[in-house]
Amino acid sequence: AGIWMSGQAPSADTDGNLYLSTGNGTVGTTANRRDTINRGESFLKLTRNGTNFTIASWFTPYNFTNLENGDVDLGSAGLLLIPGTSLAFSGGKEGKLYLVNRDNIGGLSGSTTADTNIVQSFSPSSHQFHGGPVWWDGPGGSYSYVQLSTDFLRQYKFNPPTGKFLLPNFAQSPTAAAGGQPGGLLALSANGTNAGSGIVWATHNVSGDANQAVVTGILRAYNAQNVSNELWNSGQLSARDAVGNLAKFVAPTVANGKVYLATFSNRLNVYGLLPEPLLTIGRAGTNVVLSWPTNTFLNYVLQDNTNLLATNWVTTTNPAVATNGGFQVTIPASRAASFYRLKR
Structure with missing residues (x-):
């Protein structure tokens, strides 16, 4: 059997055990389907034995x-x-997800109609699953996130008392991945369990099947507390942020406050926060002109108040005019002295 996992690496626990899944291949032997000599179509737990690894536990669907x-x-x-x-x-290409106990992954069920030997299984859809789930211990609970081919990003809440996921899904994205492979390849970033800090990053095909041709990709960001809230996507300002050609089976990498995404357009895209705009002041005759550079992702508005420490700043009534790659607001000299700030 082959080990490919859509480019995912094996997982490892603190005891040094490795966990992986296998693809098409022989399952045991004709005489003994539970023989560890061949374990295609299986989850495997490998334990180090000298310079080798041995299969300590395994699960094969019925x-x-x-x-x-x-x-x-x-x-x-x-x-x-x-x-x-x-x-x-x-999970796998059948579209079914499996929750198993790592201490005893389950072996092969004695049933010919169900996997009675595992903790839980369910099918978000009938489409293929590539890449792998991601996880977040958030302020309102713990969640896993998956996005199968031709399907929505789905958020499942974990229930610690039962050790299972609550069904149906807690939330799903407003937009599904396009028809065809691979579905969403995911990453998650967060500042610990802090509310408002969790982001699920998903990259997938815009149209077409990436298993059959080179296709256009997109990167999306979702609120990890509720993925029905999409925060941003690379198509909102495609002239600047477009992914280009999707690199099949490549998940985003989050590091150094940035998101790195490899592509099949012969480039590595690096996404991050844009710099804060600088508010400058000038004169036009007897009037005051406030200016700041155009920022089409973070929409800033000019606010004013006569009290610098006020909490009730209001949007300046004078209109902002786009000019020379920036915005300008003209304040007449007759206006009362005020403090001004940019707010997004």
Whole structure:
């Protein structure tokens, strides 16, 4: 069996055990389907034994023959090790997600109709899953996020008392990935558990199937507390932010306060916050002219108040005029002395 997981790396716990999934391939032997000599269509826990690894535990879906024959193998995604638990979470090309116990992943069910040997399984859709889930311990609970091909980004809330996910999904994105592969490749950034800091980053195809051709991609940012709230996407100002050609099976990387995204357009895109605009003051005859550079992502407005420490600043009534790559507001000399600030 092959190990590919759509480019995801094996997961590792603090004891040095490795966790991975395998694709199409032989399952055990004809005489013994539970033999560890061959473990296609499986989740594997590998433990170091000298200079080698041995299979310490494994799980194979009951319908492995159908997965193999239909090329809807289990091995299309990496495993998420859920923090603070002994659980692992992943799925495959069948569109089914599996929650398993890492201490005893489950083996092969004795049933021919269901996986009775695992913690939980459910299907967000019938489409393929690539990449892997991401996780956040947020202020209102703990969540995992997945986005299958041709599907919405889905947010599932974890219920610690039962050790399972609450169904149906807690929230979903307003926009689905386009038809075809790969669906959303995800990353999550947050300032710990602080409210308002969690962002789910998702990159996916805009149209077309990336498994059949080079297609255009997009990067989206969602509020991790509720992914029905999209914060930004690279298509809002495509002249500046467009992804270009999607790099299939490549998730965003978040580091140094920036988001790095490889592409098939022969470039690495780096996204980050734009600099704060500088408010400058000048004169035009007896009038005062306040100016700041154009910033089409963060929309700033000019506010004023006669009290610098006030909490009730209001938008300046004088109109802002776009000119020479910036905005200008003219304040007549007859106006009372005031303080001015830019606010987004």
